[in-house]
Amino acid sequence: MTENSETVDERSHATTLQKRSTESVTFSNGRALIIAVADYHEANVLPDAVLDDARDIASVLQAPDYCGFPPECVRMLLNQEATLDAIRAELSELALSASSDDTVVIFFSGHGGRFESCGVETSALIPVDCRLDNLTGTSLLEAEFSEALSSIRAGRLLVLLDACHSGGAGILKGSQPVEPRSGFDEKSLQRLAQGIGRVIISSSRASEVSFVLPGARNSVFTNHLLQALKGKARTNGDGLIRVFDIFNFVAEQVPRTVANQHPIFKASDVEDNFPVALDLGGKKSPTNPSPPIPERWRDLEQIMADLYPTGPTDQDIWARAGGDVSRLTLTATGRANWFAALRALRLGGGGHGISIRTLLETALADFPRHPELTVLVASL
Numbered sequence: 001m002t003e004n005s006e007t008v009d010e011r012s013h014a015t016t017l018q019k020r021s022t023e024s025v026t027f028s029n030g031r032a033l034i035i036a037v038a039d040y041h042e043a044n045v046l047p048d049a050v051l052d053d054a055r056d057i058a059s060v061l062q063a064p065d066y067c068g069f070p071p072e073c074v075r076m077l078l079n080q081e082a083t084l085d086a087i088r089a090e091l092s093e094l095a096l097s098a099s100s101d102d103t104v105v106i107f108f109s110g111h112g113g114r115f116e117s118c119g120v121e122t123s124a125l126i127p128v129d130c131r132l133d134n135l136t137g138t139s140l141l142e143a144e145f146s147e148a149l150s151s152i153r154a155g156r157l158l159v160l161l162d163a164c165h166s167g168g169a170g171i172l173k174g175s176q177p178v179e180p181r182s183g184f185d186e187k188s189l190q191r192l193a194q195g196i197g198r199v200i201i202s203s204s205r206a207s208e209v210s211f212v213l214p215g216a217r218n219s220v221f222t223n224h225l226l227q228a229l230k231g232k233a234r235t236n237g238d239g240l241i242r243v244f245d246i247f248n249f250v251a252e253q254v255p256r257t258v259a260n261q262h263p264i265f266k267a268s269d270v271e272d273n274f275p276v277a278l279d280l281g282g283k284k285s286p287t288n289p290s291p292p293i294p295e296r297w298r299d300l301e302q303i304m305a306d307l308y309p310t311g312p313t314d315q316d317i318w319a320r321a322g323g324d325v326s327r328l329t330l331t332a333t334g335r336a337n338w339f340a341a342l343r344a345l346r347l348g349g350g351g352h353g354i355s356i357r358t359l360l361e362t363a364l365a366d367f368p369r370h371p372e373l374t375v376l377v378a379s380l
Helices: 003-014 049-062 084-097 142-151 186-192 220-232 243-257 297-307 314-320 334-346 356-366 371-378
Strands: 017-019 025-027 030-036 074-078 103-109 112-117 120-125 156-162 198-202 240-242 264-267 275-278
Touching (some): 049 074, 049 156, 103 275, 120 186, 142 186, 198 243, 220 243, 240 243, 297 334, 297 356, 314 356
Parallel strands (some): 030 074, 030 103
Antiparallel strands (some): 017 025
16 A cells, blocks of 8 residues: 555544544444344353353443444344344345445354355354254355345444354254354355455354353453453554454454464455554554555565565464464465565554564575665665
């Protein structure tokens, strides 16, 4: 992204901040749909923390001292309200009402399932009224959910899924003709993330579960998500919290709490590290200036692809520079993978410990006589 486009982008986001009083602001273009189910009709009951997760997320989003969403723009479907028809209706309402200037946050906590439908494995969100005898017909299947998300015209959309709870092993009670597995797989999450400005953050990998610790009010994932939204995440200090700020915080903190749970990030066409909400009510604070970033990103891409031709995993360069390879989408050729990785880095992603400086210095340690690397490092 060029400096000019960054300036235009910041000006467009500035329109989301309107004066509520002389002392407070609101993230006026923020909209949210919060869904949580614990007391299923036929699926296994989940801990009460699932419902507290939803209540607390809604509260923090609306709080003027935190995220600043207008209260009338935060909708919640809790437990028996979260039927399939009600979820469909709320998603349709977002499709009708959200504009390109809006930021939409969708939070779901409950059961997610994976099973075969018409001979193809699919993922689904499980509403409260899902039936044993018609699992595919009474769940929000991936294809329908994806279509609903694509119909929402918001310029920025963040979906937060806490849908693989440790307390819900064996999603449905008793026997059933379709045997689901818990959670969403990563291919499904990637398909849900299709489109400009669409990001999916899931509480855990497909092979893991989302933990609720004994006696805890919130699940581990949502607890750290709430902390990020309450100002614990590292931000630019401009009064806004951005999507990578949130993910970097939960991705670092969740495994520190439970070693075998790792949140994942999926996006297919994210052009900028977009604002999700106010940070501490829009309060601005001084931050340590980031080191200057070289302008020759295409040159850097060329250099890294030449030196590490198979991509960021070549010689563990990304990990040695402080990055987290699990946060990258590495599905193409070495050069394409470098393009995606460097774009993520420029937007603040790729791991909490990596920066343009650490990447360049690590590469220069491998190739100390490389003239172009030397010039780039000297420019920092």
